[in-house]
Every structure is written in structure tokens, then in C-alpha cells.
Amino acid sequence: MKIKQKIYFNDYFDYYRYFSFLIDKERNESIKKIWDEIRKTNPEDREKSGRAILNLKTKEIKRIVGGRYEISFYKDYILENEINVGDLVILSEDPNKFFYEGVCSYKDRTKIKVILDKKPPENFLNKNLRVDLFCNDITFERAKKALSLLFFKREICKILLGKGKPEFRNENIEIKNSYLNSSQKEVVKKTLLAKNFFLVQGPPGTGKTTTIAGSIYEHVKRGYKVLATADSNIAVDNLVEALLRYDIKVVRIGHPAKVLKSILNNTLDFILEKTSEFNEIKIIWQEIERLKDINKSLNIDYKNLKNIETFIKNKKEIKKLKKLVRKLEKRAIRKIIKRADVVCATNSGAGSDILNEFYFDVVFIDEANQSQEPVTLIPLTKGRKFIMAGDQNQLPPTVVCEKISPFLSLSLFERLIKIYGEKILGFLNIQYRMPDDILNFSNENFYNSKIISAKEAKKRNLKNILEEEKIEILKNLNDEINFILNPQKTICFIDVDSKEEKFQNATSYFNFKEINIIKEIVENIKKLGIESKSIGIISPYKDQVKILKETIKDDIEIKTIDGFQGREKDIIIISFTRANDKNIIGFLDDFRRLNVALTRAKRKLIVIGNSKTLKSNSLYKKLLDYFKEKNSYIYLGR
Numbered sequence: 134m135k136i137k138q139k140i141y142f143n144d145y146f147d148y149y150r151y152f153s154f155l156i157d158k159e160r161n162e163s164i165k166k167i168w169d170e171i172r173k174t175n176p177e178d179r180e181k182s183g184r185a186i187l188n189l190k191t192k193e194i195k196r197i198v199g200g201r202y203e204i205s206f207y208k209d210y211i212l213e214n215e216i217n218v219g220d221l222v223i224l225s226e227d228p229n230k231f232f233y234e235g236v237c238s239y240k241d242r243t244k245i246k247v248i249l250d251k252k253p254p255e256n257f258l259n260k261n262l263r264v265d266l267f268c269n270d271i272t273f274e275r276a277k278k279a280l281s282l283l284f285f286k287r288e289i290c291k292i293l294l295g296k297g298k299p300e301f302r303n304e305n306i307e308i309k310n311s312y313l314n315s316s317q318k319e320v321v322k323k324t325l326l327a328k329n330f331f332l333v334q335g336p337p338g339t340g341k342t343t344t345i346a347g348s349i350y351e352h353v354k355r356g357y358k359v360l361a362t363a364d365s366n367i368a369v370d371n372l373v374e375a376l377l378r379y380d381i382k383v384v385r386i387g388h389p390a391k392v393l394k395s396i397l398n399n400t401l402d403f404i405l406e407k408t409s410e411f412n413e414i415k416i417i418w419q420e421i422e423r424l425k426d427i428n429k430s431l432n433i434d435y436k437n438l439k440n441i442e443t444f445i446k447n448k449k450e451i452k453k454l455k456k457l458v459r460k461l462e463k464r465a466i467r468k469i470i471k472r473a474d475v476v477c478a479t480n481s482g483a484g485s486d487i488l489n490e491f492y493f494d495v496v497f498i499d500e501a502n503q504s505q506e507p508v509t510l511i512p513l514t515k516g517r518k519f520i521m522a523g524d525q526n527q528l529p530p531t532v533v534c535e536k537i538s539p540f541l542s543l544s545l546f547e548r549l550i551k552i553y554g555e556k557i558l559g560f561l562n563i564q565y566r567m568p569d570d571i572l573n574f575s576n577e578n579f580y581n582s583k584i585i586s587a588k589e590a591k592k593r594n595l596k597n598i599l600e601e602e603k604i605e606i607l608k609n610l611n612d613e614i615n616f617i618l619n620p621q622k623t624i625c626f627i628d629v630d631s632k633e634e635k636f637q638n639a640t641s642y643f644n645f646k647e648i649n650i651i652k653e654i655v656e657n658i659k660k661l662g663i664e665s666k667s668i669g670i671i672s673p674y675k676d677q678v679k680i681l682k683e684t685i686k687d688d689i690e691i692k693t694i695d696g697f698q699g700r701e702k703d704i705i706i707i708s709f710t711r712a713n714d715k716n717i718i719g720f721l722d723d724f725r726r727l728n729v730a731l732t733r734a735k736r737k738l739i740v741i742g743n744s745k746t747l748k749s750n751s752l753y754k755k756l757l758d759y760f761k762e763k764n765s766y767i768y769l770g771r
């Protein structure tokens with residue numbers, strides 16, 4: 134099938150065919166890619182690439198809330214890897230044979246914990262096991278289901294086809310909220326007056342999340358039931374945090390292992406434990422365990438008919454009790470969700486069974502520029518009206534299948550702006566994160582200089598958080614470091630003559646010279662008494678990130694640009710990594726990627742790159758000129 138990118142659709146069936154095709158393609162490609170990788174790569178190489186941990190021994194099995202099991206594995210030394218808390222993993226002796234799917238719930242240098250829905254048998258756990266990073270198939274399934282459901286959602290469907298009519302109530306309302314500035318309040322007002330849908334656009338740090346949290350509060354106050362989602366767990370948690378300042382009932386649905394500690398009290402599992410029904414549930418689970426243990430200890434053979442009889446009786450009882458406990462759990466959960474003012478989940482999580490019979494008056498989607506359109510349908514089909522927040526100048530959704538990438542990487546957020554334009558768009562223009570030097574390159578090049586900085590952002594630099602004596606230390610460091618870390622200046626470009634490298638068959642790059650310079654800078658930053666949690670290191674390239682982590686050995690957050698979207702730190706160091714004679718800069722040339730990278734720092738932005746390679750691209754040449762103009766450029770000729 135040959136397809137063209139579509140902005141408008143003729144009817145529901147046209148829409149269905151287009152997205153159904155794209156979902157299938159993307160799903161097949163994602164699963165194929167990951168299984169290919171798991172099966173074809175030899176295990177040691179996969180471990181070296183950070184996508185598997187081999188030779189794990191079982192240490193402990195623990196039953197946890199929700200009837201799940203947490204299994205701890207240990208190993209003398211776990212290599213640096215990409216498996217993080219919350220990731221879907223495969224647990225197996227050999228993934229080509231038999232495996233369990235689980236979620237990683239803890240990881241350090243010698244231990245990893247995995248949560249499984251079922252308890253694996255002892256003889257499996259006694260083996261030499263491995264954990265492999267996996268991908269999530271259920272999201273595609275839910276997106277497909279939502280696509281079918283859309284047929285019955287006439288109003289929303291019309292809007293998505295490009296045939297909708299934005300409607301607003303004509304009413305005079307005043308928003309009182311001391312957390313919001315006047316343009317944010319104005320946007321909240323519009324979201325309230327909108328009858329069917331509205332979008333909130335804002336550059337980094339302008340308070341999109343803060344504003345939709347304010348809007349959610351106003352909707353709840355008026356008696357509406359709200360579903361609030363975002364693509365990633367971290368984005369959902371940020372939104373939950375912003376909601377916690379209001380006196381409303383917020384329930385976060387999702388795996389507790391994937392949730393920030395600060396919002397654990399709002400997770401469904403936690404609330405469930407506090408209900409009156411939970412005691413009964415707990416007692417029944419204990420009884421089930423007891424019967425299982427008895428059955429395990431029974432000696433069953435044909436001479437011992439009595440034992441067989443007991444065994445069968447217990448089995449029947451276990452089955453009965455399990456049915457009962459599931460019913461009780463379901464009832465308790467229903468009650469919690471029914472009472473909630475706001476239910477929060479990832480876009481995919483909005484399609485989970487526990488929300489099956491629930492519908493909402495308003496659906497809010499944060500960071501909507503990052504979600505694939507079929508995935509946003511999962512929450513959208515659960516509501517009557519929707520509000521989205523995002524920024525089309527930041528990164529679009531990631532698409533695994535290259536062939537369909539141009540179609541699926543157009544988010545619904547961006548498509549709706551193309552169709553309906555300014556009428557449905559509230560723009561936030563006051564940013565609270567960056568001082569002007571950090572902001573202005575992005576402001577001038579990507580936002581037509583429309584962003585204004587709040588007073589508190591303008592004043593930020595390193596000097597205001599350093600003690601006097603540390604500033605003295607800085608004076609004794611060498612001239613180069615002194616220039617780079619000058620606490621009154623907020624930006625610096627370090628130009629290095631370096632060479633990129635890559636591993637065999639890899640598509641990613643690394644650059645040792647940039648890594649060594651970053652190591653030296655970090656050591657000096659630490660001498661100034663700045664904590665690891667205030668520093669972030671970013672490279673566009675996965676392999677550079679991996680080697681940086683191995684070299685810097687600290688709990689500083691080191692991530693790809695895509696992984697840093699939505700986050701901020703006092704100090705950000707960017708390693709552009711690319712350096713070659715052919716002057717190729719690869720996917721750095723997406724201006725949205727550059728924009729996200731440049732707008733993460735609150736006090737100091739240090740950029741390291743090879744100017745010869747970078748300036749072959751006109752945008753990067755402009756960037757270099759910008760740093761030179763600001764007297765914030767240094768060439769390190771080592």
C-alpha cells in the first residue's frame with residue numbers, strides 16, 4: 134500500500150484505514166526489531182551493549198500488593214546498562230525457549246529486582262537466568278481498540294477528521310489562582326469556555342503543566358470528572374505533582390515501580406491498601422498461600438488416596454477463593470475510581486481494564502506533541518471534551534518503523550493546529566526557567582522572539598548558589614576552566630578538534646575527546662560544592678551516553694536529548710559528539726532536537742562540539758556565531 138501524509142480525512146473509514154495500517158506496521162516493526170536483536174545477537178554482546186544482564190542468581194521472592202511477585206537477583210558486578218526501573222523486561226534462561234514478561238522495579242551495581250504477575254516454579258528460578266530489555270505490545274492493542282471505538286464517538290471523530298467546529302460558551306468568568314500568571318489564567322479561562330476541545334501551546338518552562346493542572350482544578354470545582362494523561366510515566370508524575378497543590382482527589386493508575394516516590398500516596402495500589410475492604414482481601418490471599426503450601430508438602434502417589442483427595446479439595450478451594458478475591462479487589466478499585474476527581478495514567482494506561490466501564494467529562498493530555506496519534510486516541514475515546522498541552526517546536530513522537538515515520542511522527546496536536554489554527558490555541562509566553570543568554574538563541578530562532586522571561590529566571594546564574602569561599606577556589610583553577618565555569622556567565626561553547634567513532638555495526642556514535650573534557654569539567658564543578666542532582670549531561674547519541682556513564686561514575690543524570698525532554702537542571706553539559714571530515718551531522722539537523730537540548734539549563738549551559746563539522750549546517754553556524762557574539766566561546770587546542 135502506498136500512502137501520502139494526510140491532514141484531512143473524508144470519513145471515519147478513511148481515518149480507520151490510514152491509522153490501522155500505520156499501527157500494524159509500527160507494531161510489527163517494533164516487535165520484530167527487538168526479537169531480532171534478542172535472538173540474533175550473542176548474549177555476551179547484548180550484555181555489553183547494555184540491553185541484557187546475564188548470569189543472574191535468584192536471591193529472594195516476595196509477594197507484594199496486587200497479588201504480584203517481586204524477585205531479587207544478584208550478581209557480583211552488573212555492567213552499565215539501559216535497563217531502568219519501570220522498563221518491561223523478559224526473564225529467561227534462554228529467550229529462544231521459555232520466558233516470563235515482567236517489570237524492573239529496582240537496580241544497583243549488584244542487584245536487580247523484577248516484578249512478575251505470576252510466581253515462576255522453583256526449578257526455573259534455580260537456573261542461571263538473564264534479563265532482557267523488551268518493548269510494550271499492549272499499547273498497540275489498545276490503540277487499535279480505541280480506533281474502533283472512535284466510530285461511536287461522533288463529536289470527537291468529526292474534530293479529528295478536520296470537519297469539526299470549535300465552539301465556546303459566551304460567559305464571563307474570573308479565575309482566581311495565585312499560582313498562575315495572567316496569561317496562564319487567560320488560557321485556563323479559554324479551556325473552561327471551550328465546549329469541545331482546546332490546545333495549550335507553550336515553549337519550554339512556560340508552565341504548560343502548571344496551567345493544565347490549574348484548568349483541571351477549575352473543571353473539578355465545577356463538578357466535571359477528569360482523566361489526565363501523558364505519553365511517559367515521568368510526564369504523568371509531573372502532572373500529578375502539579376495537581377497535589379489543590380485539594381482534590383487524584384488517583385494515579387499504573388505500576389508502582391514506574392512511579393515517582395513523591396506521588397506514591399496517590400497510586401491506586403496504595404489507596405487500595407488503605408480501604409476497609411483490603412483487610413479481607415489480605416486474609417483471603419494468605420489463605421490461598423496457606424493452601425498452596427499444604428498442597429506442595431503433600432506426598433501424592435496412588436497408594437495415598439487420602440492425600441490426593443485433600444489435594445483436589447484444596448485446589449478447588451484455591452480456585453474459589455481466587456475468584457472471590459478478584460471480585461472483591463475489582464469492587465474496591467471501582468469504588469476508588471468512582472470517588473476520584475481526577476484519574477491520571479499514561480496514554481496507554483488509560484486503556485487498562487480497570488477503567489473499562491468509566492467515562493470522563495474532560496480528558497487532558499500533557500506533552501501531546503510527543504504522542505503518536507493512534508495512542509492519543511486511547512484517552513480521547515474515554516471523554517466528551519479534550520484539552521491538550523504541548524509544543525510543536527520540541528521533539529515529535531518517536532517512530533520505530535522508518536518507512537512510515539513521516540506519517541506517524543505528525544502528532545495529533547500538530548495536525549489539529551494545522552487544521553484549526555489560532556482559534557483553538559492558547560499561547561503561554563512567560564518562561565520561568567532560563568536566564569536570557571540561555572533562552573535567546575531558541576527564542577529568536579524558533580519562537581519569533583515571542584517569549585518573555587519572568588524576573589526570577591532573568592536573575593539566575595551559578596554565582597547566586599555558590600558560597601564565597603568556593604568562588605575563591607575557582608580563581609585558583611586554570612584559565613580555561615575559569616573561563617568555562619565563570620559563575621556570572623550563563624553560557625559557554627567549547628570547540629574541540631576531535632574525531633567521532635562508532636562500534637562495529639552500530640548506528641550510534643561516540644567521541645572520547647569530548648568525554649574526557651566533560652570528565653574534567655565535572656570534577657571541577659564538584660569542587661565548587663555543587664551536588665550531582667543539579668547537573669545533567671546530554672548527548673544526542675546513545676553510545677556516547679553509555680560511555681559517559683561508564684567514565685563519569687557518579688549519579689549525575691546522563692541521557693539522550695530525547696530522554697531529557699520535559700526535564701531541567703541547574704547545569705547542563707551538551708556533547709554534540711559528531712566530528713568527521715565529511716561534515717555530516719546526522720539527526721542533529723532536526724531543529725526541534727537542538728531546541729530541546731538548549732533549553733534544559735537553569736543557570737549554566739556548557740556546549741561541547743567540533744565547530745568544523747557543526748558549522749556545515751547553517752543553523753549550527755548561527756549557534757556558533759551566537760556564542761562568539763556573547764563572548765562565550767573557547768577553543769581547546771589539545
Ligand SMILES: Nc1ncnc2c1ncn2[C@@H]1O[C@H](COP(=O)(O)OP(=O)(O)O)[C@@H](O)[C@H]1O
Pocket residue numbers: 312313314317335336337338339340341342343344565566699
Ligand atoms: N505562574 C508561575 N509563577 C511561578 N513559577 C511558575 C509559574 N508557572 C510555572 N512556573 C514554574 O516554571 C517551571 C516550569 O513549569 P512547567 O509547568 O513544568 O512548564 P512546562 O510544562 O511548560 O515545561 C516550574 O518550576 C514551575 O513551578
Ligand SMILES: [Mg+2]
Pocket residue numbers: 341342343371499500699
Ligand atoms: Mg510540562
